[in-house]
Amino acid sequence: MTYPNWFAVTAQGNFEQFLTSLAGKDDLKFLQLGVFTGDASVWLAENILTGKGCWLIDVDTWEGNDEPDHEPMDFDDVFNTYKAKTEPYKTIKAFKSTTTWFLSSVRKDPDYDFIYVDADHTTVGVILDAELAWPQLKSGGIMGFDDYTWGHASGDPRLAPQVGIDLFLHRHLGNYELLTKGGQVWIRKH
Numbered sequence: 138m139t140y141p142n143w144f145a146v147t148a149q150g151n152f153e154q155f156l157t158s159l160a161g162k163d164d165l166k167f168l169q170l171g172v173f174t175g176d177a178s179v180w181l182a183e184n185i186l187t188g189k190g191c192w193l194i195d196v197d198t199w200e201g202n203d204e205p206d207h208e209p210m211d212f213d214d215v216f217n218t219y220k221a222k223t224e225p226y227k228t229i230k231a232f233k234s235t236t237t238w239f240l241s242s243v244r245k246d247p248d249y250d251f252i253y254v255d256a257d258h259t260t261v262g263v264i265l266d267a268e269l270a271w272p273q274l275k276s277g278g279i280m281g282f283d284d285y286t287w288g289h290a291s292g293d294p295r296l297a298p299q300v301g302i303d304l305f306l307h308r309h310l311g312n313y314e315l316l317t318k319g320g321q322v323w324i325r326k327h
Contacts, residue, residue: 145176149177151323155317162188162191165186165190166248167186167193167249168193169181169194170252170254170256171255182226191228204289240269248275252270254267260294260301277325279324279325280324284320
């Protein structure tokens with residue numbers, strides 16, 4: 138099956154604008170919460186994480202959810218597609234788990250230069266991912282949120298990211314610089 142490249146459609150412009158200045162630097166550590174078929178992962182490996190000692194951690198359940206776009210998809214095949222795309226890149230390490238388990242189980246040191254939040258799209262899921270990830274983002278690090286203006290087919294705002302992202306931004310007001318707020322939200326931690 139051919140899968141949509143949502144990264145190219147909704148995110149690549151922000152990745153280019155806010156991460157290109159890091160290209161080729163050594164010892165960068167990136168975390169991606171929600172990965173799908175790995176289009177963003179491959180782009181990061183080829184364009185940004187090209188210095189020595191760089192790595193990208195990808196976390197996804199590869200089980201899909203109740204979003205209508207996911208209904209026709211075989212998520213075992215989505216995972217196999219991801220593995221085939223990312224296999225050539227030794228800088229990428231995948232964790233097949235929930236983001237909550239991963240973020241609660243890893244070191245709590247501010248380790249990451251970039252964290253991308255694109256996993257559970259519910260209000261609670263987004264704010265939980267962001268709050269658990271925030272202490273692990275270095276000062277000066279960038280956090281990007283996907284799908285700020287996306288809405289669940291049901292119309293229920295609790296099943297969409299915007300309210301969760303807004304709550305996170307309000308809670309941490311004064312602790313970040315807002316880089317962009319449109320289809321996505323990107324911030325730099327003070």
